[in-house]
Amino acid sequence: MNFFTLAFQNLKRHRTRALLTVIAVAISVSVFFSIFSFNIGFERSLKKEIEGAGIHFMVVPTGCPHEVASLILHGGIVPKYLKESLVEEVKDNPKIDISIPIIVFQHPISEKKNIRLIYGIDLSQLKSIKPNWKYKGSFPRNENEIAVGYDIAKHDGVNLGDKIKFEGRDDSFRVTAILDKTGTQEDAFIYMSIQSAKRILKKQDEITAIAVKVKDARNINSTVDELSERIPGIQIVTMNQVLVSISNVGRSAQIVGISISIIALIVSIMGIVNAVLMSVLERIKEFGMMRAVGASRFDIFRIVVYEAVLVLTSGAFIGVFISSIGGNFIEEVLKSIFPYTPSSRIIEFDPVLAIACVMASLFIGILTGFYPAYLASKITPVEAIKS
Amino acid sequence: MILLKKINKYYTRGSEIVHALREINLEISRGEFIAITGKSGSGKTTLLQILGLVDKASGGNLYFNGIDVSSLGDSNLSKIRREKIGFIFQQFHLIPKLSVFENIALPQFFHRRKIDKERIFQLLKFVHLSEKWKNSPEQLSGGEMQRVAIARALANNPELVLADEPTGNLDSENTERVLELLLKINYEGVTVIVVTHDMEVASRAQRIIRISDGRIIL
Ligand SMILES: Nc1ncnc2c1ncn2[C@@H]1O[C@H](COP(=O)(O)OP(=O)(O)OP(=O)(O)O)[C@@H](O)[C@H]1O
Ligand SMILES: [Mg+2]
Numbered sequence: 162m163n164f165f166t167l168a169f170q171n172l173k174r175h176r177t178r179a180l181l182t183v184i185a186v187a188i189s190v191s192v193f194f195s196i197f198s199f200n201i202g203f204e205r206s207l208k209k210e211i212e213g214a215g216i217h218f219m220v221v222p223t224g225c226p227h228e229v230a231s232l233i234l235h236g237g238i239v240p241k242y243l244k245e246s247l248v249e250e251v252k253d254n255p256k257i258d259i260s261i262p263i264i265v266f267q268h269p270i271s272e273k274k275n276i277r278l279i280y281g282i283d284l285s286q287l288k289s290i291k292p293n294w295k296y297k298g299s300f301p302r303n304e305n306e307i308a309v310g311y312d313i314a315k316h317d318g319v320n321l322g323d324k325i326k327f328e329g330r331d332d333s334f335r336v337t338a339i340l341d342k343t344g345t346q347e348d349a350f351i352y353m354s355i356q357s358a359k360r361i362l363k364k365q366d367e368i369t370a371i372a373v374k375v376k377d378a379r380n381i382n383s384t385v386d387e388l389s390e391r392i393p394g395i396q397i398v399t400m401n402q403v404l405v406s407i408s409n410v411g412r413s414a415q416i417v418g419i420s421i422s423i424i425a426l427i428v429s430i431m432g433i434v435n436a437v438l439m440s441v442l443e444r445i446k447e448f449g450m451m452r453a454v455g456a457s458r459f460d461i462f463r464i465v466v467y468e469a470v471l472v473l474t475s476g477a478f479i480g481v482f483i484s485s486i487g488g489n490f491i492e493e494v495l496k497s498i499f500p501y502t503p504s505s506r507i508i509e510f511d512p513v514l515a516i517a518c519v520m521a522s523l524f525i526g527i528l529t530g531f532y533p534a535y536l537a538s539k540i541t542p543v544e545a546i547k548s
Numbered sequence: 549m550i551l552l553k554k555i556n557k558y559y560t561r562g563s564e565i566v567h568a569l570r571e572i573n574l575e576i577s578r579g580e581f582i583a584i585t586g587k588s589g590s591g592k593t594t595l596l597q598i599l600g601l602v603d604k605a606s607g608g609n610l611y612f613n614g615i616d617v618s619s620l621g622d623s624n625l626s627k628i629r630r631e632k633i634g635f636i637f638q639q640f641h642l643i644p645k646l647s648v649f650e651n652i653a654l655p656q657f658f659h660r661r662k663i664d665k666e667r668i669f670q671l672l673k674f675v676h677l678s679e680k681w682k683n684s685p686e687q688l689s690g691g692e693m694q695r696v697a698i699a700r701a702l703a704n705n706p707e708l709v710l711a712d713e714p715t716g717n718l719d720s721e722n723t724e725r726v727l728e729l730l731l732k733i734n735y736e737g738v739t740v741i742v743v744t745h746d747m748e749v750a751s752r753a754q755r756i757i758r759i760s761d762g763r764i765i766l
Contacts, residue, residue: 162650162657170645450641453602454655454700455630457623542602542629545641546593546712 164460168467171440179472182429182436186476186522189425191484194518195491195508196418198484202507203415204408211400215289217381218399220251220260220371220388242367243395250392251371256384258376261286262368264358270317271326277313280350281358290372291347297321298338304354308338312348325351327361418495429476430529437469437533448537449544462538469530470523477522481515484508549708549739550576550599555608557594557762568594570762572608576741578707581734583753584743591762592743593712599741600633600710601625630659634701636711640693642685648672648696649681655703671699675729691722698729702738709733712743727752 172179222241251260264281282290284301298321301308309319314336319325324333334353342348359365375384385397441448448461484491488508496507557569568591576582576599584592597603598610601617602625609618612628620628634655642651652671653663672678675695685693694714701709711730715723727749734740742749750756758765 162646162653162663166646166650170643173645446639446641447643450635450637451654451658452626453600453629453635453637455626455658455704457626457658460658542600542635543597545637546597546600546602546635 164463164467165471167464168471171444171464171468172471175440178436178439182432182472183476183479185429185432186473187479187483189422189429190477190480190518190522191487192425193422194481194514195484195488195495196415196422197514197518198488198508198511199492199495200415200418201511201514202509203411206507207404207407207411210293211404215292215374216372216400217375217378218373218385218397220247220373220392220395220397221369223394223396242364242369243371245366245368247392247395248368248371251373251388254384254387256375256377256380256387257373259286259289259372259374261290261372262355263370263372264355264362264367265369266358266362268361269328271328271330273317274328275317278350279358279361280352281355281362282352284354287352294343295341296338297341298336301337301353304357305332305334306337306353307334307357308340308352309336310340310348310350310352311342313351314339329363330361426525430525433469433472433526433529434532436472437465437530438536440468441465441533441537444537445540445544447545448540449542449546452540453542453545458538461540462534465534465537466527466530469533470526473522473526473529474519477519481518485510485515549578549613550574551609551611552598553609553611555598555605555610557591557598557603558606568762569598569605572762572764574757574764576739578739579734579737580739580741581731581752581754582739582741582757583750583755584741584757584759585745585747585750586759588745590759592759594762595759596710596712596741596743600635600708601629630655630704632707634704634706634709636694636697636701636709636714638713638716640685640690640697640717642693642696642700644684644686646684647681648677648683648685648688651685651696652699652703654700659704667705668699668703671702674702674732675699689722691718691725694718694722694726695729698726698733702733706738708739708741710741713745714742715744715746715749723749 220243222243224241245262248260248262251257261283264279266279267276268279269276284303284306288294288300296308298308307325309325313319319336319339321336321339323336325336326333334357340348355368359367373384375381381399385399389395389397448456451461451464452458488510492508552572552574555569555572555574556567559566559568572595584595586592594603598605601610601612605618609616611617612632617625617628643654646654649668649672652668656663656667669678669681672681675698677692677695677699680688680692685696688696694717698714701711709730714730715726718726723746730740730742731752742753744750
């Protein structure tokens with residue numbers, strides 16, 4: 162026998178009530194744990210994704226850094242263009258390893274008149290910018306071949322080998338690759354060589370951006386400074402800035418998530434206080450008896466606190482367990498809520514966070530047990546003898 | 549063993565003051581078997597609570613083994629209670645989800661945090677419940693439950709056993725068994741004080757204290 166058996170026997174007495182309280186705790190801990198895992202994973206995968214792009218910064222027309230930030234990761238429309246001749250100027254800098262021109266715009270497909278996003282790039286370079294892509298078919302290699310994003314393929318019923326024509330042009334393009342779902346804006350693009358893209362856009366020497374990789378990553382900042390000084394009319398957005406600007410967008414969603422989980426936690430804490438309080442009031446005579454047979458006030462206090470602790474920690478264990486096995490599902494749900502989520506897996510089981518959750522529950526259990534326990538410790542042995 | 553000098557007890561019930569005990573003078577010697585009787589509301593339970601150190605008198609002095617306990621704090625009183633006094637209640641007050649064994653062991657746990665198994669089995673034998681030590685109290689009859697409660701009262705080897713209407717919820721056969729157990733305890737040297745309505749029970753005591761309207765009458 163110990164204080165835990167004494168606390169536990171009472172939970173057994175009201176199984177349903179105990180179970181419901183445990184479930185409430187499990188749910189709120191699970192929400193808490195998932196949202197925190199997501200928040201932690203969010204920055205980490207974003208960083209990984211951006212570093213995985215193998216690019217250090219983007220040269221873009223001045224005046225639209227926000228559009229550019231989203232363009233880089235997810236695609237979007239930048240209303241201004243750069244002169245293509247700038248590619249050579251950028252390349253002139255000896256610290257630069259690769260500079261890839263990119264062109265992005267909207268254009269209708271002839272047959273269905275659907276307006277689609279087009280992403281033109283040197284095809285051999287595309288893979289180095291998007292190393293994590295998975296796709297069916299074979300990657301487009303020449304000017305007549307294109308790759309189609311998942312959503313477009315699904316929505317327009319595009320299959321491998323189909324021919325697609327664009328408004329204002331007679332030649333057709335063969336679909337050689339259909340991308341797997343990335344869960345980002347990339348699913349809504351058609352990818353083609355930059356030459357074909359220019360022909361459809363009918364702009365011979367204008368591009369949207371230049372993706373740049375420097376030879377030595379330590380020189381990123383000095384290279385950015387040199388380029389901005391030497392070439393007028395451009396703006397440079399580094400991947401770090403993109404990271405910051407996307408995580409700022411994500412932050413408000415994170416705050417909403419954390420608020421929700423705090424509310425869930427408060428509700429379940431009130432539930433526990435209520436349940437423990439009820440069980441104390443029901444057991445006035447029993448505690449009176451314990452006091453009469455020698456329990457000290459602190460003994461009674463402990464029994465009640467342990468009851469709250471048992472409920473909270475078992476709920477926390479179950480909650481952490483649920484969110485670990487339900488991680489995939491929870492990730493899908495959260496990804497649909499959060500803007501600009503990285504396409505890679507975000508929620509990973511974080512043992513430190515799991516332990517922190519259980520420890521926090523232990524602590525909260527002690528706190529929530531305090532008030533009912535204090536009331537219980539005030540019960541006098543007279544209660545057992547009173548008729 | 550216990551000496552009461554001019555004990556008074558007042559209760560307040562709203563604005564009304566109830567004078568539950570009036571100028572009680574009483575001496576109880578070691579090894580006595582005492583029955584307290586009286587009409588309902590006369591103050592029997594109140595007296596027992598004061599004798600058992602679970603409630604304080606409003607005035608007067610109480611000496612327990614020569615020590616004036618009137619001014620002791622809660623922790624000192626708890627200590628005396630768990631070392632020297634065993635309680636038996638009319639409603640048994642067993643904990644339903646603990647086994648018979650654990651219920652009996654409860655005072656030992658609160659006293660020393662560890663359990664003298666041998667003593668518990670000895671007590672189980674004493675109350676004729678050796679076979680049922682694993683059972684839950686929910687599986688016992690009223691008479692059996694009260695026997696468990698008697699064993700629990702004896703767990704810490706008390707000098708004094710107090711019982712408020714211990715047979716109030718029992719039929720005559722079980723009343724007799726409980727009474728026999730109390731007599732046996734008393735025979736082994738423990739002071740026993742029983743509050744009872746039952747004249748049959750009272751008649752077996754060495755001394756009967758009659759209370760009326762908060763006073764001892766002779
Ligand atoms: N906690 C209390 N608050 C107010 N009045 C009380 C309290 N306890 C007892 N009384 C009153 O004190 C008087 C004595 O009560 P007590 O319980 O000692 O009587 P009793 O002899 O044990 O009665 P019974 O045979 O019905 O158990 C009664 O008038 C009762 O109403
Ligand atoms: Mg009474």
